[in-house]
Amino acid sequence: MDAEAAKLIGAGLAAIGMGIASLGVGNVFAKFLEGALRNPGAADSQQGRLFIGFAGAELLGLLAFVTMIILVFVA
Amino acid sequence: MAAESGGKIDPMHQFLIEPVLGRHWVVGGYDLSFTNSALWMVVTLAALWIFMIGGMKRDLVPGRWQAAVEGFTGFVNSMLTSNIGPEGKRFLPYVFSLFMFILFANVLGLLPFGVVPGVHPFTVTSHVTVTGVLALISFAIVLIVGFGRHGFHFFALFVPHGTPKLMIPLIFVVELMSFLVRPFSLGLRLFVAMTAGHILLKVLAAFVINGINMGPGYAVLITLPSFLLMIGITLLELLVAAIQAYVFALLTSVYLNDAVNLH
Numbered sequence: 001m002d003a004e005a006a007k008l009i010g011a012g013l014a015a016i017g018m019g020i021a022s023l024g025v026g027n028v029f030a031k032f033l034e035g036a037l038r039n040p041g042a043a044d045s046q047q048g049r050l051f052i053g054f055a056g057a058e059l060l061g062l063l064a065f066v067t068m069i070i071l072v073f074v075a
Numbered sequence: 076m077a078a079e080s081g082g083k084i085d086p087m088h089q090f091l092i093e094p095v096l097g098r099h100w101v102v103g104g105y106d107l108s109f110t111n112s113a114l115w116m117v118v119t120l121a122a123l124w125i126f127m128i129g130g131m132k133r134d135l136v137p138g139r140w141q142a143a144v145e146g147f148t149g150f151v152n153s154m155l156t157s158n159i160g161p162e163g164k165r166f167l168p169y170v171f172s173l174f175m176f177i178l179f180a181n182v183l184g185l186l187p188f189g190v191v192p193g194v195h196p197f198t199v200t201s202h203v204t205v206t207g208v209l210a211l212i213s214f215a216i217v218l219i220v221g222f223g224r225h226g227f228h229f230f231a232l233f234v235p236h237g238t239p240k241l242m243i244p245l246i247f248v249v250e251l252m253s254f255l256v257r258p259f260s261l262g263l264r265l266f267v268a269m270t271a272g273h274i275l276l277k278v279l280a281a282f283v284i285n286g287i288n289m290g291p292g293y294a295v296l297i298t299l300p301s302f303l304l305m306i307g308i309t310l311l312e313l314l315v316a317a318i319q320a321y322v323f324a325l326l327t328s329v330y331l332n333d334a335v336n337l338h
Contacts, residue, residue, distance in 0.1 A: 052325065
């Protein structure tokens with residue numbers, strides 16, 4: 001296998017990481033909604049924590065994207 | 076929108092930094108040209124300025140414009156007080172400017188100026204140089220506030236309360252790592268989120284244009300679904316533009332809380 005093909009296969013594999021990160025982001029919001037429906041009174045005060053969790057989960061997906069871009073355009 | 080290069084549409088062309096008038100201005104080996112990036116920062120600043128000047132009135136019953144400005148200031152203020160406490164008010168000028176600059180830059184980069192030939196919007200925040208510097212400023216303020224208030228006691232941030240004696244060296248290293256990686260993750264998140272969204276939009280735009288060029292059958296099969304998807308993704312990008320600005324300001328205030336209150 002030549003190097004160019006290996007790079008593109010690696011970039012495609014990195015795209016799987018973004019899909020898995022989307023599970024994480026969905027999980028953050030799903031759990032928040034679950035908790036918020038049980039106790040709506042406490043929901044508004046926890047919105048900041050919701051977005052911190054979202055930012056953490058999202059960052060890992062974005063790292064997969066960075067890997068992909070580096071493989072295609074830089075490496 | 077995307078530039079044509081040899082029959083293929085290049086989605087990365089939109090991120091190219093070039094001098095506005097096409098002429099480089101080199102001083103002593105450094106290129107000091109007024110670039111499109113600088114131009115869009117000035118546009119962002121002008122838009123922000125107009126928005127704030129128009130709304131900063133002291134009417135007892137606010138009009139629409141004043142209500143909009145007060146909504147933004149109140150939003151950032153409540154975010155700071157809920158995260159840092161009463162001392163958070165001191166950081167309101169910085170976090171507010173940060174939030175508004177990123178929000179305006181993100182939204183201005185999404186505006187459809189591409190319909191005018193030869194003009195295309197440039198997203199300032201899609202470059203890691205810009206977001207990285209914003210993140211470094213936030214990190215520097217955290218360090219200055221932390222060491223200014225607590226002196227060397229600031230290092231207690233890296234050893235949480237109740238850590239067993241045996242674990243302190245290990246925990247210290249782990250916490251230090253997670254502290255040092257903050258500006259990196261802060262800048263990278265904004266830059267990658269904006270870059271990924273804009274690449275996606277331009278790839279879909281390429282599908283639309285190529286579908287039309289290939290004939291009416293392909294136009295129905297490819298162009299129509301791509302165009303509908305593009306409308307949806309544009310709306311999603313508007314949401315992402317707001318969320319990323321909010322997350323940047325929120326994380327800055329969370330980090331400032333660590334510096335002000337330790338934990």
